[in-house]
Amino acid sequence: MLNIQKYAAIDIGSNAVRLLISNIVEEKDKSTRFKKSSLVRVPIRLGADVFVNEAISKKNTKRILDTMLAFKLLMKSHGVVKYKACATSAMREANNGKKVVKKILKETGLHIDIIEGEEEAAIIAATDLHSYIDANKTYLYVDVGGGSTEFSVIHNAEKTASKSFKIGTVRLLNDMVKKEAWKELEDWIKLETIKYDKIEVIGSGGNINKIFKVSGKSIGKPLSYFYLTSYYNMLQTYSYDERISVLDLNQDRADVIIPATRIYLSAMKWSGAKDIYVPKIGLADGIIKSMYNNTVSSHTKLK
CATH class of the missing domain: 3.30.420.150 (Exopolyphosphatase. Domain 2)
Incomplete structure (x- = not known):
């Protein structure tokens, strides 16, 4: 008996934003397989804003909003059943990082978790x-x-x-x-x-x-x-x-x-x-694996 589900990981980094969609393939008496279905990378350099001006600019706020909306539509089209979005260094250091995350939630319905460096390292270490x-x-x-x-x-x-x-x-x-x-x-x-x-x-x-x-x-x-x-x-x-x-x-x-x-x-x-x-392998791969093992929180609703 074969069971296939699609999980998605969003990695909001300082240099780029990535969406990884993976097939989780479960088969009786076999190890679970994690197969990449789609990977999209958008070069929004949030760090160029934050590390110089300590805030995400209006231009990049609009770009990341558009990107998250596009990612949401892609996840819905792929039939994703579970997702997690993690923002790292740039977002956690931006004075308006939490404000941008709230704006994204309000306008796209996507939840974004701003994670610390140690948690990022732990998630990456959870990869295969x-x-x-x-x-x-x-x-x-x-x-x-x-x-x-x-x-x-x-x-x-x-x-x-x-x-x-x-x-x-x-x-x-x-x-x-x-x-x-x-x-x-x-x-x-x-x-x-x-x-x-x-x-x-x-x-x-x-x-x-x-x-x-x-x-x-x-x-x-x-x-x-x-x-x-x-x-x-x-x-x-x-x-x-x-x-x-x-x-x-x-x-x-x-x-x-x-x-x-x-x-x-x-x-x-x-x-x-x-x-x-x-x-x-990287953070997005670790997010997928961590969601499957229930070692991190995740979301299921794509409104």
């Missing part, structure tokens, strides 16, 4: 990481966002440490990350990884996914520290316009990819990792 990792190895999981980056240490398939740092691509582009923040991150990574003989990094986020795709590597194969360093150096030889025209990067990717790569390289350097694995 076990299917990508070796239970006998130790990993540093790094999820780079626009406003913050979430780090988790995984040893023998168990999370031993987790922390969120306000170091993200949009913040770095706006020169809003002080040396002290980098030092705090360096100290944390060294403290949490020095006890292990060998560490490998798992990277998630749109930028590392793009780099992995460009590399031509087979799924499951890692990128080396040497390759990532070479790619990072190559990116900096091109102007922003050239990264779009010559390297064929989207305009909202062409600027953030450099600071993102810097974060991954820093994590590898301070942990002593020689390789980074890219399983293409």
Whole structure:
């Protein structure tokens, strides 16, 4: 007997807003499968407003309202039975973040939860990481966002440490990350990884996914520290316009990819990792899995 339901996750980040619709496939005597049905990404850079002016602008408030309305219609068309929308760094730091969330609820009927960095890291860690990792190895999981980056240490398939740092691509582009923040991150990574003989990094986020795709590597194969360093150096030889025209990067990717790569390289350097694995999972995947396991609240009504 086959039972298929559709769940949806909305990730309102500092660089983009994403809607992930997944099929939850339940079959007798088999493990539940989570199959991506649709993924929509809209590059609303909320962090550019918030990290500079401490508030979401009227223009971006209108854009996110339109996006949420579109997402609602898409969810209804797909027959979604359960959804959860999470807003991260930019929304939680905006002076008018809660006001915008209330406005979205009033005009679209969609509930949005503004989550803290630690909860974000916990939801990300709830993804199907076990299917990508070796239970006998130790990993540093790094999820780079626009406003913050979430780090988790995984040893023998168990999370031993987790922390969120306000170091993200949009913040770095706006020169809003002080040396002290980098030092705090360096100290944390060294403290949490020095006890292990060998560490490998798992990277998630749109930028590392793009780099992995460009590399031509087979799924499951890692990128080396040497390759990532070479790619990072190559990116900096091109102007922003050239990264779009010559390297064929989207305009909202062409600027953030450099600071993102810097974060991954820093994590590898301070942990002593020689390789980074890219399983293409993130917050939206974690939301879907957490809803299924009833470890987070969710909503069922799409009015």
